[in-house]
Amino acid sequence: MPVAVVTDSTAYLPAGLAAERGIRVVPLEVRLGDRSGRDGDDIGPAELITALADKTLAVHTSRPTPAAFVDVYREALDAGATGVVSVHLSRELSGTWDAARLAAEEVGPDRVRIVDSRAVAMGLGYAVLAACDAADAGADGADVEDAAADVASRCRVFFSVDNLERLRRGGRIGAAAALFGTALAVKPLLHLSEGRIMPLEKVRTSARAAQRLLDLAVAAAGEGADLAVHHLGAAARAEDLAARLRERLPSAARLLVSEVGAVIGAHAGQGLLGIVVVPRRAAPDAGPDAAPVVDQGSRAGDGTAEAGVAER
Incomplete structure (x- = not known):
């Protein structure tokens, strides 16, 4: 079984594509007033727009727990994956990367590689698809990680x-x-x-x-x-x-x-x-802005401020 690819719900891959490609998605959490749910599974954009229109309703988001990542990583490895590459939204915007890093340390940093895409939405999604393409071609964990990091660096x-x-x-x-x-x-x-x-x-x-x-x-x-x-x-x-x-x-x-x-x-x-x-290759003026960070579970993540609409 090839390397398993994991991401989070902010990749916003086209409907059905994650299941088709065997990509495991760990959802972030959303709270609309007293109602909580998983991003994309329980609460979507229509419900959010309605909530945002209500100025009295508090809207918050939160990262997945490390335990949620641990469960997904172990499930993939138990199913026969030779390793896991987990690609996530920018750690400057969310604690999601850090939750994944903590989970990788628990499961085994030699088996789980974490990539900070330094992006969101399909900036993250295209890096995930590149990792999936490499995994399907039989690449090992290091090469799958490199494939995601390469796309992220050009985003x-x-x-x-x-x-x-x-x-x-x-x-x-x-x-x-x-x-x-x-x-x-x-x-x-x-x-x-x-x-x-x-x-x-x-x-x-x-x-x-x-x-x-x-x-x-x-x-x-x-x-x-x-x-x-x-x-x-x-x-x-x-x-x-x-x-x-x-x-x-x-x-x-x-x-x-x-x-x-x-x-x-x-x-x-x-x-x-x-x-x-x-871009197919780095644009001349792209510079280092989108350079990704890759991690094998050994480096500490950073915190993110929480205020008003907050996500940790």
């Missing part, structure tokens, strides 16, 4: 939100960065840099934000890139952006369109629009 994530308040309250950006998007009628554009959410530009309208996302993605993509368009409660805008991407980048290898789930949506808010770009 760029650009996105716009209606405002930065939820990201600030959740500790995903600092107070100084939050001031970037406080002016009326300003749409902040952000990106991931070394796994962290950083301000990039600000524009005046949603239409201009979509245009700038398009331009940034085209500049980063080159020939044969993998792409994904994500949104929360903005399906028409996402489909329009995807159509324009297809026109500008007809050589794209893959272009997926999907709504993010409750965990990412809880922090970004309704109106999120984003593009994930994985």
Whole structure:
């Protein structure tokens, strides 16, 4: 049996693909007031949007427990996997990576390898699929890990939100960065840099934000890139952006369109629009921003602030 590939629910892989490829998914948790559930399984974007509209309802998210990862790792190994490669959203945004690291130490760091994608959504998802491709081809654990890390190192994530308040309250950006998007009628554009959410530009309208996302993605993509368009409660805008991407980048290898789930949506808010770009090879201006961190369970993870909408 090949190396088993594990990820978390924030990869937002297309429906049915994880089961088809044998990818094990450990869900994060979401709490809407008194109701708790698993991201994607029990609580999806529609329920989240309804909850966000209720200003009196507290919305929180939380990482999986190390025990949840231990169960999945042992199940895979007991089923005959020669090892496990577990690929997760940026540890700068979540305690999920650290929970996986703790689980790997318990199960055996020689058998479980942990990769920090320094990304979210299909930035994570494409790294997971690369790991799965390598595992299916018979690669050993080190090579499967390298395949995920290679894709993660080339990933760029650009996105716009209606405002930065939820990201600030959740500790995903600092107070100084939050001031970037406080002016009326300003749409902040952000990106991931070394796994962290950083301000990039600000524009005046949603239409201009979509245009700038398009331009940034085209500049980063080159020939044969993998792409994904994500949104929360903005399906028409996402489909329009995807159509324009297809026109500008007809050589794209893959272009997926999907709504993010409750965990990412809880922090970004309704109106999120984003593009994930994985160039075939590193874009000239990509620099080290998306360089991944790989771990065999030996290094300590970092903490993440918890406030308002929080995830640990």
